[in-house]
Amino acid sequence: MNLLETDSAALLAAVRRVLIAKGVLTDAEIADRIAKTEQASPALGARMVAKGWLEPDYRALLLEDGTKAAETLGIMIRGAPPLGVLENTPLVHNLVVCTLCSCYPRAVLGYPPFWFKSAAYRARAVRDPRGVLAEWGTLLPDNVRVRVVDSTADYRWMVLPQRPAGTEGWDEAQLAAIVREGDMIGVTVPDGARLREKTLYPER
């Protein structure tokens, strides 16, 4: 039997055991890497978005060099491909997909969500982006151009959504709290109803 067709759990256990026995890696290195990976989450990207909404200089840096903008906030991107940031405007809405696999700006958004890796999303996002957006309840006016951007192994993208109305005077933490994972991929936009609820009931 082809070794690679072995049951995946058994294969993982065997590969891990051999790699450790040969001194290639250690249990501690694996545990440490899992812990580090779990620290990255959409909250990091949300901080970048909120800061970009508040500070024109930071917004310019975001759009010019996403990697540098992340590192300015102490988010380490080293070793990962460059990060590009796509700005939504009243006339252009950006949607990010990786048609070939699952390329994702993990340093700033964490693990990619399940649906981002699915065949349906990867196939449909480039052919019927408005239909895909509608599955999230995101309905854009006809005059808004939808731009679909394919993330690759060599370049990762996140979306800078538009700051919603009704957030005047909010500070960075308040703004960051309303930015969701999907807003930074482009399947959703920061949501007015949710926003009011957050303001009224911040603990939820």
Added chain:
Amino acid sequence: MDKDLFRAHHDLGGVSKFLCEPIDKEPHILTDFDREVDAIRQVLAAKKLMTTDELRRGIEAIPEEDYHRLSYYQRWIRSITDNMLRRGVVTEAELRAALEGQ
């Protein structure tokens, strides 16, 4: 258009057979298996024992039927194993012995 164009099976942009498939938007919690495979991939990359391109090649080499049957990280462990064998970091004999010892 798909008729006219050869597509590798991982090249899913616009592929018609998935165009009517709804997107499963539910959150799927990662399992210990998923996290462990992900971490091993990162540690091997940090030690310069596997590149992203090698990981991708290994995933894209999985036959189409298996590709769609396997979960995301099941594809990854298959690719990682493939690459460790190709690089000689582990041997088939060592892996078989470890599998028998389980």
